[in-house]
Amino acid sequence: MxxxxxxxxxxxxxxxxxxxxxxxxxxxxxxxxxxxxxxxxxxxxxxxxxxxxxxxxxxxxxxxxxxxxxxxxxxxxxxxxxxxxxxxxxxxxxxxxxxxxxxxxxxxxxxxxxxxxxxxxxxxxxxxxxxxxxxxxxxxxxxxxxxxxxxxxxxxxxxxxxxxxxxxxxxxxxxxxxxxLPLRELRAGLAEVIKYGAIRDPLFMEWLGAEREALLAGDAHALATAIARSCEHKAEIVERDPLEKGERALLNLGHTFGHAIETEQGYGAPGSDNLNHGEAVAVGMVLAARLSTQLGLAPASDAEALQALLARYGLPTQIPVGLAPEALLARMRLDKKNIAGRLRLVLWRGIGQAMVVPDVDEAQVLQVLAGTP
The missing domain is CATH 3.40.50.1970 (Rossmann fold)
Structure with missing residues (x-):
């Protein structure tokens, strides 16, 4: 009905x-x-x-x-x-x-x-x-x-x-x-919705935690609210930075890692178990949060909270088996945010506090990709 x-x-x-x-x-x-x-x-x-x-x-x-x-x-x-x-x-x-x-x-x-x-x-x-x-x-x-x-x-x-x-x-x-929409695709979209809370809206993150069952069940009112809030956040940012010269890069939290996974897997070939875009971004956000903790920028508890929320939504939070850290790092070097051949990543100081970090040490990134402290 x-x-x-x-x-x-x-x-x-x-x-x-x-x-x-x-x-x-x-x-x-x-x-x-x-x-x-x-x-x-x-x-x-x-x-x-x-x-x-x-x-x-x-x-x-x-x-x-x-x-x-x-x-x-x-x-x-x-x-x-x-x-x-x-x-x-x-x-x-x-x-x-x-x-x-x-x-x-x-x-x-x-x-x-x-x-x-x-x-x-x-x-x-x-x-x-x-x-x-x-x-x-x-x-x-x-x-x-x-x-x-x-x-x-x-x-x-x-x-x-x-x-x-x-x-x-x-x-x-x-x-x-x-x-x-298949449930897997709905979840993939919710990864991008969660991203908006992660980069600038802790209260939205709390709401997403409370409304998980309604959103996954496809409740029309909950979905419309989530879409509108997400679009409001994106509209505010792209108005100020339409060509991604600064603040708009924050919308890419997790995307440099996620794009590397997608590319290395071959863009989710039909019939494969490769991650789709939203799933890859979910993993990428977790990796960005872990790297932020490793660099001393953010508390580990916030990275754990983000990972737990993504997992509650049925989203992956680990790099798929078989992807070599060195190969993923090589993919990340082609990211459009990089400047003068140096990694420039969107990280955070904690939930709701995303930031662009230039000249990130590749050795630290490699440790996160390898899952080593």
Missing amino acids: NPPRTPPRIVHVGGSAPYDIHIGHGLLDDGAALAAHVRGRHVLLLSDTNVAPLYAERVAAALQAARPELKIGRFVLPAGEASKTLAGFGEAITALAELGATRDACVFALGGGVVGDLAGFAAACWMRGVDCVQLPTTLLSMVDSSVGGKTAVDLPQGKNLVGAFHLPRAVFADTGALTS
């Missing part, structure tokens, strides 16, 4: 190109609201093989009903991180060309983080930039990748190494889409 329709929550993102994040149930069917962000008559609906069968027809029908003159093309990627490549980007660009998309076209990114990143990058590059509307369908993409305009594709050498900043015209987070 669907929850009663209520007005969506709206989180405003300010800055040079302001936009709104709409959070609520049934937004994918609101053709008038979606079509309001289409300036021309060309729309490319970009999705993947998991999401398109569930929602693509609904979104296309809603847009067409609101704007019958729209010419709507579709491009569907194979689901999974392995599709977020230069080859996939090239296919998306070809789809825009075949649609005859003009400079007032709009790309709708219907799916999770992979779809959002690739669709946003294609929109950033087609004719030097066309509009993009993000329609995130996973919790992880609702609270992280759909907000802030980071777009990219992966290389074999590392995640998100080719990309651009390209702000969306709007974000519509339809919480109804979360009912079709």
